[in-house]
Amino acid sequence: MNFIEGTREVTKGELQDHSITRYRVTKFYREQITDGDYYDQLKHIVEPSLKEFESPGNLDTSGEHDNTVSPGLQHKYAQTGLLLVTDRCASYCRYCFRKRIVGHKSDEIATDFSQIARYIIDHPEMTNVLLSGGDPFVLSTAKLHKILDHLLPIPHLDSIRFGTKAVAY
Numbered sequence: 489m490n491f492i493e494g495t496r497e498v499t500k501g502e503l504q505d506h507s508i509t510r511y512r513v514t515k516f517y518r519e520q521i522t523d524g525d526y527y528d529q530l531k532h533i534v535e536p537s538l539k540e541f542e543s544p545g546n547l548d549t550s551g552e553h554d555n556t557v558s559p560g561l562q563h564k565y566a567q568t569g570l571l572l573v574t575d576r577c578a579s580y581c582r583y584c585f586r587k588r589i590v591g592h593k594s595d596e597i598a599t600d601f602s603q604i605a606r607y608i609i610d611h612p613e614m615t616n617v618l619l620s621g622g623d624p625f626v627l628s629t630a631k632l633h634k635i636l637d638h639l640l641p642i643p644h645l646d647s648i649r650f651g652t653k654a655v656a657y
């Protein structure tokens with residue numbers, strides 16, 4: 489496998505033991521990084537490093553698992569619901585906050601949006617919902633419509649956001 493520092497033979501087990509994800513980005517993103525003027529800086533975002541073998545840490549740094557109130561829905565701050573809608577992403581960042589989920593088949597991803605909507609209806613203090621993952625925009629338009637069909641009718645929701653992009657209504 490190629491690392492920033494050079495090539496090293498590794499087993500699948502070693503990668504799993506150290507939670508090291510493979511290099512995986514879309515062609516467009518790869519070209520933006522390799523063809524731009526900042527490759528030496530940007531490569532650190534997506535290319536594996538041998539330093540990851542020595543990296544300590546926790547795969548759930550902010551206790552997301554503990555704040556999950558319904559599969560795929562976290563309720564940590566009173567006003568905000570965090571909805572994990574996909575375990576896929578267009579890039580697997582080395583520093584990803586959700587490395588435990590992105591690129592894996594995760595049971596932390598929302599599947600029952602009726603149940604989630606019921607929880608939000610029962611919690612009027614939750615006035616905004618953030619759709620995240622992974623990157624929600626890897627989902628099909630039809631799937632996004634289906635999710636929004638459950639959220640948009642909830643009267644006390646002021647905003648629904650996708651990652652960093654805001655959709656206000």
Ligand code: SF4
Nearest residue numbers: 577579580581584622
């Ligand atoms: S979820 Fe964000 S940090 Fe994680 S791999 Fe995708 S873009 Fe990178």
